[in-house]
Amino acid sequence: MSQPTQETVRAEARAWLEANWDPDLDLKTWRAKLVESGWGMPAWPKEWHGKGLSAALAAVVDKEFRALGAIGVARSGPRMLAAATLLEHGSDFLKEKFLRRILTGEDHWCQLFSEPGSGSDLAGAMTRADFKDGQWIVNGQKVWTTSAHHAQYGFLLARTDWNVPKHQGLSYFIIEMEQPGVLVQPLRQMNGHASFNQVFFTDAVVPTEYLVANLGEGWKVATTTLMHERRAAAEGMASGPQSAKRVGKAYDQERAEFAITMEPYTWYPQRAGRPDLVIERAQATGRNTDPVVRQEIAKLLTLHRAAHWTQRRARAAQQLGRPPGPEGSLGKLVGSHVARASANVHTLINAADAMLTGDDSPMNGIIAEILVSTPAASIAGRHRRDSAQHHCRTRAGHAQGTAHRHGSAVQGRAEKYGAATRAMTGA
Known part of the structure; x- marks a missing residue:
């Protein structure tokens, strides 16, 4: 049997979507059909609601979902961390009981x-x-x-x-x-x-x-959960199919349009650091000609580009089939830095208006919301000290193993990482 290629996978996915995607279907019915097909999580094993494709080919499928505007499975939030962890460590009983309901969004x-x-x-x-x-x-x-x-x-x-x-x-x-x-x-x-x-x-x-x-083995399993969490943060949320928040007749049109407009601001602080939104706000308020504002936006753009390169490394690692690694933690850290910088530029642009809250304030008080909540991005949802210890131990072990195989030329590197581990852990 021939191996699937990008062309064959793209054609199969598009043909299935064109035959089955209907925005008038209720969400539960559509997702049940999607899970049964395996196209909802194509990189998952076939026996667990997937297609057994590589991460690179799964990305091709995601593009087809976006091209047709089709809703994907319930990927957001802790449920997908649970799914990734169960796939790697769960018993068949747990996979059978929970995976399907996770993808349909029932739980x-x-x-x-x-x-x-x-x-x-x-x-x-x-x-x-x-x-x-x-x-x-x-x-x-x-x-x-x-x-x-x-x-x-x-x-x-x-x-x-x-x-x-x-x-x-x-x-x-x-x-x-x-x-x-x-x-x-x-x-x-x-x-x-x-x-x-x-x-x-x-x-x-x-x-x-x-x-x-x-x-x-809880520490080992928890590390798996956290690595997937960091990878998700590093990759960003824009790579998968659309969520139900953005598509479907079940949502009032006016509220849906406002939600789509505000969505980049109202998600977690890590999602607030988008320079394009800052530029739009500067143009809307007429502050885009202010040299100080322009300089701060330029700094933010530079930082955001560096964060984007980190995201690309994380995605490339996934497409190569590598398990989540340190690029996820780095992506989270730089993402929180971008979010804080973005909040500062937002307040510079909006001046006193940035302090107002309530429905009648500029942008419904979202600027003030970003200002107050963004500092939490530095520590929210991630365990940085344990993460640093984990990666130092991993790299120290790798360096020492390499030294054993290839001689003393790399022994200094192993000792350096070992010293870093001891300094960080107090050992």
Whole structure:
């Protein structure tokens, strides 16, 4: 059987979409059909709702979706982190139970990692899971949990062994959020919103089959989740098919048009740093001729171009079939830098108007929203200290292995990375 090429994949995908895509279909029906076809996630294995294509060929399929304006599967948010993690580490039971419902968007998910005392130091998690009467009993607290208030499931990092080093005592579970032992409370922010939650577990129950991978392998599994999260941040959100927010008759036209216009601003702070939007705002306010504004926009454009190159490295790595690597973390860091720089230019352009909030303020108060929320981009959703330790250890191990095989010429490099690891971890 001949290997698929870009031309054959493009032709097959377009033919299927032209025969099946109908914007009048309700979302649930369309996504069910899409999942059954395998075209929704073409890089996934055939036995798990995919086509078994390479990442490069899957990108060709995504382009066909965008060309026809077709909605894709439910890719956004924690649900896709759960899917990627289950594909790599989950049992067949877990894949069978959850993957299809993730793609159709029937279930919402949340990430239960950070705790009040272990945010950046993720491995220091104190939420505990004890095995009693044939099931796991969870007690503890998580915080900064996005989507917990409407999630049916969460992926949970909990301590199952207190007698081993902290990284080795963690296990990774799926937990049902809608049960008596789980209490979700919103966290009211200084901008008046409640984008995050704190979650309390009091004798919450987890079935034994909801353990992901083996007992004590939670750190390894969590690293997989975080690497996919960083890769998604580095690649940006524009590479996949359109989301349901942008297409479909179920949405009021006027509200949909406004949502599309404002969408780049209202997503997470990392999405706010788009120079084209800054330029448009400068032109709309007449500040585009101000030499100071022009200079700051030029700086932002330069920084954004560097971030774009990082995104391209991340996408190229994926197309080559490489697992998520350090380019994801770098992309997240530079993305947060771009977002902060963009917020500063927005406030420069809008002057006093940038401080106004409410529906009657310029751009419905979104400029003030960006100003207040963007600093959180530096730490939001990522565990930078653990990430740095992980990558230093990985590179140190690689360098030392190379030195062993090829002699002392590279021993100095191995020692350098080893020293960096010790300095960063305090070892």
